[in-house]
Structure formats: C-alpha cells, structure tokens
Amino acid sequence: MDNQPDQFFIDSARRTISLERSAIDSLEGALNSEFAEACRHIVATVGRVVVTGMGKSGHIAGKIAATLASTGTPAFFVHPGEASHGDMGMITRQDCVIALSHSGNTQEVLTLLPLIKRLNIPLISITGNADSELGRASDAHLLASVESEACPLNLAPTSSTTAALVMGDALAIAVLEAKGFTAQEFAFSHPGGSLGKRLLLRVTDVMVHGDEVPCVAHTATLADALYEMTRKGLGMTTVASAEGALLGVFTDGDLRRAVEENSDLQTTPLAAVMTEGARTVTEDLLAAEAMSLMERHHISSLVVVDNASQIVGVVTLLALLRAGIS
DSSP, X not given: OTTOOHHHHHHHHHHHHHHHHHHHHGGGGGOXXXXXXXXXXXXXXXXXXXXXXXXXXXXXXXXXXHHHHXXXXXXXXXXXXXXXXXXXXXXXXXXXXXXXXXSSXXXXXXXXXXXXXXXXXXXXXXXXXXXXXXXXXXXXXXXXOOSSOSSTXXXXXXXXXXXXXXXXXXXXXXXXHHHTOOHHHHHHXXXXXXXXXXXXXXXXXXXXXXXXXXEEETTOBHHHHHHHHHHHOSSEEEEEOTTSBEEEEEEHHHHHHHHHTTOOTTTSBGGGTSEEBOOEEOTTXXXXXXXXXXXXXXXXXXXXXXXXXXXXXEEEHHHHHHTTOX
C-alpha cells in the first residue's frame, strides 16, 4: 500500500468526485411540488426550524440548520436520541421539523414521529426512499436518492450525504429568496466575519476624532504643520479656518515637494504649500465605501466633516485595514 503511485490516489479521487457529481445532478429531477410545499412550510413558520438526523445524516442536519440560521430562518439542530430523553421539550407548536434519514427508517428518528404529530407541526423529510416510513409520514418529502455511494464498498455514506446537503442548501436558498433576505441582514448574522465588517462598520467606528485629529490654523507656518504631523502620526494634517471649517490638507507628499523647493520651515506660510480642499466623507458612510474611495483616488486618508464642513475626524487606510476592511 505504501508503494502506490500518485496516479492511484488521483484516480480514486476522480471516481469519488464523478459519483458525487452524478448524485447532485440527479437531484434536479427530484424537484417537484413537494419541494415548493416544503419551502412554504418554512416561510410560514412563526417559531424555528428544528433539524434532526442520526449519524452522518445528523452531521448534515447540523449544517443545514446552520445555513438556515445564517440566512434569515431561525433554526437549530436536535439530536434524535437526546430528543427522546428530554430535548423534545425544545420543540414548540410554532416550529417546523426537517428530518434527515437516508433509509427513511432510522429508528431514533421514527421514535419522534408521534410526538411531532401530537404537536401538529409541519414535518419535512429528506430521504433516499420516498416509500419509507419517514417519507410517508411527512407533510413534504424531498427525495435525495443515489444509485450508489462513492465508497467502493457502497457502505460509507458519501454520495448520499452530499445529495442531502445539496438538497438542504437548495431549500435554504429558495427560502432566502422568497423572504427577500438582504446582504445587510446576512451581515447582522455574521458580525465577526469580513462581510459583516464590510456591511456594518462605518467611518465613525474607525476614525480618529477630538484631540487625536491633526489640525492647524490657516495662518500656520510649514514648521507648525510638520510639528503637528509628527505629534499626531497620521502622515498629514488638516488645515482649518478660524471657524473650524476645512480649508485643505498638508500631507507627506506636500512636505516632500516643499523640501525639494527649498522652502524655509520657519517662514513659509502653510497656505502656500498645502493642498487646497480635500476628499471628505461623513461619519455615517460605510467604512468599505471609504476604502473604495481611497483606492480610486490613490490616497491614504480622508477628512471626516459634518454638514457644515466642520472637521470632525480623519479616517486612514491603515485604520481600515486594521479593522478588517479589505
């Protein structure tokens, strides 16, 4: 076995992928009015969708529950064995149940049927056998049958679990679209992820403000601006009018040009070497939009102003990167 050539393993992997692809392709022919009915049951559920399954089907059931929960449908997984010993109390009369079993005759799942029927809640099943006890007992049955497992012994759940997973994904996405679930809502379910940060984080969350904002008066000299830039460490300073309105900025680039022109630090008025005006944003702008603005204009900072053009902060490219915006 240790002497098998690379091609042996590659050919085995290709066979597995081919068999599982065939299992997925066959699902399209299994989509019918029962699939639509299953979607309607889920959309109409006031409580939560409870997903259950035993063994490998249980692992797939957990993934389906997680997908539903992250796409706007409150859902959780219940182990059928634990449900028979107390966890059935987690299921209410406002819920809906999705049960997975490839054979459709898994005893631990079948044990729950009388309890589900007593609650009078919808039962959706995903099995490989429409004529199974679970399939017949369901309000909507989704067929995810396969000709054979990818396992050469036709024993280990492989193609069948892939088919069940894809059917669950199809169910979740159809419900998502029916509900009009938005990217903003998705972000609220994923606040720690990169998408959540892109959709939820705003300029006010990452900008410097108050005394941290580099700012000098329009009457300042080049030396005054250099001192402020060094003290605040942002590689730039804003230039404000006596009323605090933004007049312009002085950046590292402006400083290099001033040095190349041999400008005297102590006597050169800042107004002569600063950049008049500046790219500005408001506090409520999405941080991702601020990042996009910087990239388009090849700049590393934006001045944050209020409706009266008063300087309220500065947001930098470095701050956005540190916050996970990319």
